Amino acid sequence: MNYIHNHLPTDKLQALDAAHHIHPFSDMGDLNARGTRVITRADGAYIWDSDGNKLLDGMAGLWCVNVGYGRKELVDVATNQMMQLPYYNSFFQSTNVPAIELSAKLAELAPGDLNHVFYAGSGSEANDTNIRMARHYWASLGKPSKKVIISRHNAYHGSTVAAASLGGMAFMHAQGGLPIPDISHIAQPYWYAEGGDLSPEEFGLKCAQELEAEIERLGEDKVAAFIGEPIQGAGGVIIPPETYWPEIQRICDKYEILLIADEVICGFGRTGNWFGSQTFNIRPDIMTIAKGLSSGYLPIGGSMVSDHVAEVLAQKGGEFAHGYTYSGHPVAAAVALENLRILDEEKIVERASNEIAPYLKDKWLDLANHPLVGEARICGMVAGLELTPDKTARAPFKTPLGTAGNICRDFAIENGLVMRAVRDGLIISPPLVLTKPQVDELAEKVGRVLDQAHAKMRQEGML
Numbered sequence: 001m002n003y004i005h006n007h008l009p010t011d012k013l014q015a016l017d018a019a020h021h022i023h024p025f026s027d028m029g030d031l032n033a034r035g036t037r038v039i040t041r042a043d044g045a046y047i048w049d050s051d052g053n054k055l056l057d058g059m060a061g062l063w064c065v066n067v068g069y070g071r072k073e074l075v076d077v078a079t080n081q082m083m084q085l086p087y088y089n090s091f092f093q094s095t096n097v098p099a100i101e102l103s104a105k106l107a108e109l110a111p112g113d114l115n116h117v118f119y120a121g122s123g124s125e126a127n128d129t130n131i132r133m134a135r136h137y138w139a140s141l142g143k144p145s146k147k148v149i150i151s152r153h154n155a156y157h158g159s160t161v162a163a164a165s166l167g168g169m170a171f172m173h174a175q176g177g178l179p180i181p182d183i184s185h186i187a188q189p190y191w192y193a194e195g196g197d198l199s200p201e202e203f204g205l206k207c208a209q210e211l212e213a214e215i216e217r218l219g220e221d222k223v224a225a226f227i228g229e230p231i232q233g234a235g236g237v238i239i240p241p242e243t244y245w246p247e248i249q250r251i252c253d254k255y256e257i258l259l260i261a262d263e264v265i266c267g268f269g270r271t272g273n274w275f276g277s278q279t280f281n282i283r284p285d286i287m288t289i290a291k292g293l294s295s296g297y298l299p300i301g302g303s304m305v306s307d308h309v310a311e312v313l314a315q316k317g318g319e320f321a322h323g324y325t326y327s328g329h330p331v332a333a334a335v336a337l338e339n340l341r342i343l344d345e346e347k348i349v350e351r352a353s354n355e356i357a358p359y360l361k362d363k364w365l366d367l368a369n370h371p372l373v374g375e376a377r378i379c380g381m382v383a384g385l386e387l388t389p390d391k392t393a394r395a396p397f398k399t400p401l402g403t404a405g406n407i408c409r410d411f412a413i414e415n416g417l418v419m420r421a422v423r424d425g426l427i428i429s430p431p432l433v434l435t436k437p438q439v440d441e442l443a444e445k446v447g448r449v450l451d452q453a454h455a456k457m458r459q460e461g462m463l
């Protein structure tokens with residue numbers, strides 16, 4: 001008999017959870033009073049809670065279950081690998097077969113000459129690695145003063161001390177003594193909220209040019225790298241104007257600073273290509289991967305590194321004094337490799353891109369006609385809505401930020417749909433295996449949620 005008590009009633013499970021389990025990104029006083037939702041099983045694009053409610057998972061877990069739930073091949077691969085070799089380290093002149101094969105497959109799939117992988121257990125850890133690796137790269141070239149990593153306000157790069165410092169979330173910096181030194185933040189290309197009277201194209205260019213100004217301000221000899229998510233995910237699915245990334249790339253090339261693309265969400269098919277860097281024509285020197293790498297079935301992340309960075313480290317770097325017990329974990333690597341096989345052989349990325357994403361796009365952009373929606377934006381299988389009491393002015397609500405978003409989020413759950421609220425906006429990032437009838441269900445539910453929220457907001461005088 002194992003220790004997992006799925007037979008307990010929901011209120012008992014919630015009581016135990018409240019007594020003993022501290023949740024990430026949660027106000028525990030509030031959460032314990034409300035009671036957590038206990039998720040007990042999942043299949044395809046759906047999850048079920050302990051009361052038997054079925055929900056369409058519009059977030060693919062936490063942006064990660066790209067192949068959908070319930071893929072037995074991933075279970076079998078994990079079982080077999082655990083029998084064969086459940087763990088061994090990659091520290092002391094050792095390696096393992098799944099880590100070798102996964103690295104070769106990733107090199108084949110990744111754009112450009114990103115042919116090398118340093119493994120981590122998560123996206124946060126991988127970004128910690130990136131900070132140290134970028135600085136160590138410059139030190140190896142005799143330029144140890146090149147330390148500053150330039151990032152953006154409202155970026156999300158993870159939650160460890162270093163990754164949260166790299167991120168630009170003010171509410172995270174406010175706790176625990178962040179940020180660490182030698183990280184700097186420039187504007188995000190968030191036209192809807194910050195673009196004012198500029199066109200999206202003008203605004204995109206202006207935001208990107210802040211990178212050049214910041215390099216000039218700090219001095220080129222101080223700057224190691226720029227990091228950005230091709231599309232900001234947790235920040236609210238912020239899809240940059242077309243002018244943005246080409247200008248960032250130009251500036252990184254001009255000053256020869258490393259470009260780090262954080263592909264933790266965008267990677268593995270989310271934006272319509274295997275990587276967001278392909279969608280936006282970015283040529284990263286380092287790429288952060290996690291989440292969709294294993295479709296979330298086991299924790300694994302990593303840094304993909306270009307030939308020239310790997311060469312400098314190999315020829316001049318000496319020992320890179322960095323690594324994790326679970327770097328290249330054989331079971332996680334085996335599951336990730338099988339996940340890539342499924343994505344590849346079943347043409348899930350192509351099908352999502354060619355058939356499902358365009359179908360979803362039509363329906364999603366239609367939502368912009370709703371009186372509550374200020375903007376609908378979508379790229380591949382990730383999308384966002386901005387809520388507003390006044391469409392033409394892109395006006396914010398007068399209620400505290402997040403009130404309108406949370407009203408919609410709660411109606412979504414009531415309607416059997418998981419959707420996330422960011423500020424007064426809504427975002428989705430569904431499994432890539434969504435079918436057309438499931439897209440219909442999703443769009444229909446979002447429409448209903450907006451209607452219900454609209455009625456409630458009118459009642460409460462928010463409009």
Ligand SMILES: *Cc1c(COP(=O)(O)O)cnc(C)c1O
Binds near residue numbers: 123156158233301
């Ligand atoms: C989720 C996320 C991370 C952090 O990954 P964890 O596995 O939660 O540590 C980093 N970067 C981006 C863009 C993310 O979305």
